[in-house]
Amino acid sequence: MYWNRGARHAFAAAIIVFSAWAVAQEGRGDVVYVPTPQIVVDEMLRMAKIGAKDFLIDLGSGDGRIVITAAKKYGAQGFGVDLDTVLLRQARDGANKEGVAERAQFVEQNLFETDLSKATVISSYLLPEMNLKLRPRILALKPGTRVVAHDYHMGDWYPDEQKDIVVPEKKVGTPGVSYIYLWVVPSRVAGKWQGQISASAKDVPVELAFDQLFQILEGSVRVGTQSIALRGRVTNGDQIEFSTPAKAGPGNERYEFRGKIAGDAIDGTVRIGEGPNARQGTFTARLTARGEMRRASDEVATR
Numbered sequence: 001m002y003w004n005r006g007a008r009h010a011f012a013a014a015i016i017v018f019s020a021w022a023v024a025q026e027g028r029g030d031v032v033y034v035p036t037p038q039i040v041v042d043e044m045l046r047m048a049k050i051g052a053k054d055f056l057i058d059l060g061s062g063d064g065r066i067v068i069t070a071a072k073k074y075g076a077q078g079f080g081v082d083l084d085t086v087l088l089r090q091a092r093d094g095a096n097k098e099g100v101a102e103r104a105q106f107v108e109q110n111l112f113e114t115d116l117s118k119a120t121v122i123s124s125y126l127l128p129e130m131n132l133k134l135r136p137r138i139l140a141l142k143p144g145t146r147v148v149a150h151d152y153h154m155g156d157w158y159p160d161e162q163k164d165i166v167v168p169e170k171k172v173g174t175p176g177v178s179y180i181y182l183w184v185v186p187s188r189v190a191g192k193w194q195g196q197i198s199a200s201a202k203d204v205p206v207e208l209a210f211d212q213l214f215q216i217l218e219g220s221v222r223v224g225t226q227s228i229a230l231r232g233r234v235t236n237g238d239q240i241e242f243s244t245p246a247k248a249g250p251g252n253e254r255y256e257f258r259g260k261i262a263g264d265a266i267d268g269t270v271r272i273g274e275g276p277n278a279r280q281g282t283f284t285a286r287l288t289a290r291g292e293m294r295r296a297s298d299e300v301a302t303r
């Protein structure tokens with residue numbers, strides 16, 4: 001699922017084609033107007049699992065098709081922003097025609113100045129450097145906020161889900177193919193945690209240290225006197241899973257943790273050992289020292 005070298009080259013080429021083709025098109029601001037094919041819009045909204053309770057913000061909304069589809073097909077609410085007044089008028093006309101003008105609104109505004117705080121879903125079809133510029137603000141949103149983007153990535157924040165769709169009529173980017181990326185804003189767990197494992201008659205103290213790069217976790221688990229490296233991830237914003245390697249060393253057992261993050265607390269289950277002798281238990285941990293989320297290469301705009 002992660003960004004591979006081949007995809008990076010394809011994307012670098014895609015940016016050039018996107019830019020060159022689009023010079024003659026409408027649109028204003030930092031990227032020209034190229035509409036997302038409707039089949040791709042439908043898949044983006046499906047991947048974002050959009051529903052009637054969601055509030056969608058489309059950054060650079062063009063003719064409004066993403067917000068209008070979300071309102072019409074899924075009953076979602078939201079708005080799009082754009083700087084092109086002709087496209088904004090087209091989008092408002094489209095929302096009126098589809099009978100969703102109350103739920104799908106369009107605002108003349110620079111997307112870099114847009115207040116994103118109401119969003120539960122953000123959509124974009126912007127260039128990678130624009131996505132990267134938006135990234136710190138997106139990461140500061142409520143954990144669980146979904147971001148769905150057409151064709152362009154977000155640097156080393158690898159997508160939680162990725163889908164390639166064949167779109168024969170597509171002439172821009174990589175002709176004939178659309179790439180869709182979905183990210184979920186992760187809870188911040190970087191730092192040190194203390195708690196206990198309840199898997200036998202007596203609770204055992206546990207210490208966790210998480211080094212976090214977006215949704216990816218590395219670090220260590222200390223159970224009693226044993227300290228073992230861990231690897232894991234934050235999923236769906238507030239779910240966490242991490243485990244120690246199969247062969248953790250003499251006397252060490254394999255631990256597999258799954259839990260839910262709620263602010264400074266994590267509660268969940270743990271599986272200890274392997275095979276028929278594995279034991280099930282529960283664990284709970286509290287944050288004792290918050291760490292910073294690691295940023296590997298914020299400065300890398302394109303690959």
Ligand SMILES: C[S@@+](CC[C@H](N)C(=O)[O-])C[C@H]1O[C@@H](n2cnc3c(N)ncnc32)[C@H](O)[C@@H]1O
Pocket residue numbers: 026027028029030031032033034035036058059060061062063064065066081082083084087109110111112124125126150
């Ligand atoms: C590639 S189009 C995508 C349109 C639409 N989201 C879609 O997927 O069909 C990008 C849009 O962003 C708008 N845009 C570019 N820079 C912008 C900015 N700084 N603020 C707001 N809109 C901007 C352009 O006018 C254009 O309509």
